[in-house]
Structures are given as structure tokens and as C-alpha cells.
Amino acid sequence: MKVNIPRKDQRSEIGADGRPPEDGNQDCVPTALAAMAQALLGRPFTGDGFHDSAYGQGYLGLQNPARYVALMAANGLDMTYLDDAPARLVARAVAEINAGHPVLLAIPSDWGANPPRSQFAHMVAGCDTPDANTLVAMNPWGGFYQSQPLSWWQDRLARCSYQGIWIVKKGTPMTDTSGLGSGFAAFAQAHSLTCVSRDSAGRGEHTYAQDKGGASTFAAFAPTAEFPTGVILYYNQGTGEITPNKAPWVAAALWNRGEALRQQADQAESDLTAARQQITQLQAQVTQLHTQVTELQQQLGATGGADGNDAADQAIKALATALAAVKPS
Numbered sequence: 001m002k003v004n005i006p007r008k009d010q011r012s013e014i015g016a017d018g019r020p021p022e023d024g025n026q027d028c029v030p031t032a033l034a035a036m037a038q039a040l041l042g043r044p045f046t047g048d049g050f051h052d053s054a055y056g057q058g059y060l061g062l063q064n065p066a067r068y069v070a071l072m073a074a075n076g077l078d079m080t081y082l083d084d085a086p087a088r089l090v091a092r093a094v095a096e097i098n099a100g101h102p103v104l105l106a107i108p109s110d111w112g113a114n115p116p117r118s119q120f121a122h123m124v125a126g127c128d129t130p131d132a133n134t135l136v137a138m139n140p141w142g143g144f145y146q147s148q149p150l151s152w153w154q155d156r157l158a159r160c161s162y163q164g165i166w167i168v169k170k171g172t173p174m175t176d177t178s179g180l181g182s183g184f185a186a187f188a189q190a191h192s193l194t195c196v197s198r199d200s201a202g203r204g205e206h207t208y209a210q211d212k213g214g215a216s217t218f219a220a221f222a223p224t225a226e227f228p229t230g231v232i233l234y235y236n237q238g239t240g241e242i243t244p245n246k247a248p249w250v251a252a253a254l255w256n257r258g259e260a261l262r263q264q265a266d267q268a269e270s271d272l273t274a275a276r277q278q279i280t281q282l283q284a285q286v287t288q289l290h291t292q293v294t295e296l297q298q299q300l301g302a303t304g305g306a307d308g309n310d311a312a313d314q315a316i317k318a319l320a321t322a323l324a325a326v327k328p329s
């Protein structure tokens with residue numbers, strides 16, 4: 001098999017909470033993605049565990065693959081959405097599977113009917129191409145390998161209410177040039193978020209926070225139905241984790257701001273101390289000059305009058321008067 005996707009049954013697999021899936025009939029998306037993550041990362045994941053992470057324990061209903069982009073990114077997996085003509089989607093799926101990248105495929109929920117008529121989509125994990133005309137997917141409805149000709153997949157993709165495929169691969173979702181990871185950008189796109197923050201240089205829509213664990217990027221987004229008061233998303237560059245409104249990181253950002261102000265105050269005080277030292281030195285020099293002038297005056301008082309050097313005497317006295325006005329304080 002090109003991608004070693006394990007069989008998983010969306011309706012019976014026990015999740016991380018130790019219970020059967022409460023949304024098992026609708027867990028095709030998280031179960032297919034959990035199987036992909038398990039194949040790519042070599043450690044266990046469950047559909048219900050994914051369901052509970054993305055939608056919350058107890059959620060019942062349909063699930064959107066886009067809601068799993070952040071969760072997959074947090075595990076170092078990149079999900080790329082592609083919509084195109086069904087023939088091109090199948091060709092791309094084959095190419096990706098051959099490259100070792102599983103592909104989330106959407107088919108009508110009554111995929112076995114001829115023709116299928118269901119308006120509900122079912123998601124499976126494309127994982128193998130045993131020959132040039134066959135694609136195999138792990139179907140989580142019961143958990144079996146579904147092997148069909150490419151023409152069958154093309155027909156089912158064309159008839160499905162859900163448009164497009166998702167390509168899943170390992171990789172750090174943080175390699176784009178703007179500093180916002182692709183996982184971050186995909187999360188914002190998937191949640192229809194409009195960025196409202198700008199960095200100071202106007203180069204991007206983000207800024208940075210430092211915490212002891214390393215750098216994170218964050219951006220603010222306008223309110224939506226999902227985030228009625230708006231949201232700030234944090235992207236940890238080290239782990240790829242995306243976190244909405246994570247309070248400790250907000251606190252860290254505020255702490256950093258306070259720390260910067262404190263350092264500025266320290267610098268100002270240090271500058272002021274240096275300035276005061278300079279003033280003290282100048283005052284000492286003035287005092288010294290004053291003393292020298294006084295000595296000179298005394299010498300001139302003894303001999304200057306006799307020499308008739310009144311002009312020099314007056315100049316020195318004027319200087320002494322001026323210096324006397326600059327008193328050390």
C-alpha cells in the first residue's frame with residue numbers, strides 16, 4: 001500500500017475519552033483524518049478524539065474537513081484543499097497517493113447506489129493505487145478498503161454534494177515568507193476570518209509575541225458568527241500550534257510590553273545619572289577655575305597696578321564675576 005492507512009470504523013472505535021463515539025454516524029471526516037495521521041506519524045489517533053478536539057465533546061452533527069486544518073497543523077500535518085474538475089481531482093489524488101500523501105475524497109453517502117442520489121457527502125481516505133486504473137480508499141463506514149476503477153471515483157466525486165479533495169502530508173505548516181504559517185493562513189481561510197491587525201512596517205498582518213518557549217505570531221480578526229467578539233489567533237512557530245485567544249500568551253504579550261517600558265525607564269534614569277555626573281564635573285572645573293582666577297587677581301593686585309596693566313586686570317575681574325555666578329549647587 002502506498003500509504004499505510006489502518007482500517008478504522010467511525011461508529012465503533014473507542015476514542016480518547018474511553019467511550020464509543022457519540023457522533024459516530026457523522027464521524028467519517030475525523031476518522032479518515034485520524035487514520036491518515038496515524039499512518040503518517042506512526043502513533044495512534046482516533047476519530048472521536050479528533051471530533052472532540054475540533055467540535056467538542058457531545059457535539060452531534062455534520063463535520064467540515066476545514067475545521068480540522070488547525071488540529072492537523074498542530075500535529076505537524078498540512079491539509080491542502082483543491083477543487084477542480086472531477087477527472088483532474090482523481091488524477092491529482094492518484095499522483096499524491098503515489099507520492100505517499102493520503103487524500104480525503106468525498107463521495108455520496110449512498111455511494112453503492114446506481115446512480116447515487118444522496119445529498120449527503122461521505123469522506124474516505126485515499127491510500128493506494130495498486131494499478132494504473134485503480135484507486136483504493138479506506139472507507140470508515142465499518143472500516144474497509146474500497147477498491148474501485150478511477151472512472152468510478154470520478155463519477156462519485158462528480159455526483160457528491162461536497163466539492164473538492166484534501167491532500168494531507170507531513171510538513172511544517174510555517175514555511176511561507178510572510179511569517180504566517182500556511183497552517184495559520186489555512187485556518188483563517190477555513191473560518192472565513194478577516195484580518196484586522198497590521199504589523200508596524202505594514203508588511204504583513206501580524207505581529208510577534210515572545211514567551212519563554214519561543215516566538216509566536218499573532219493576528220487579530222474581525223467578528224464572525226463563530227467568533228462574535230472577534231478573535232486573536234496565536235501561531236507557535238516552534239510547534240505549529242494554532243491557538244485562539246490563549247490567555248497566558250496574551251499575558252505574556254502584555255508582560256513583554258511592560259518589560260519594554262521598564263527597560264526604557266531604566267535607560268532614561270541611567271542617562272540622567274550620567275548627565276548629573278557631567279554637571280558635577282563641570283561644577284568642579286568651574287570652582288577650580290574660580291580659585292585660579294582669584295590667585296591671579298591677588299598676584300595682579302600686588303603688581304598689576306604698578307605695571308599699569310589695568311585692561312588685563314579688568315578683564316580678569318570680569319571673568320571672575322562671571323564665574324562666580326556659576327555656582328555649584
Ligand SMILES: [Ca+2]
Nearest residue numbers: 022048052057
Ligand atoms: Ca466523544
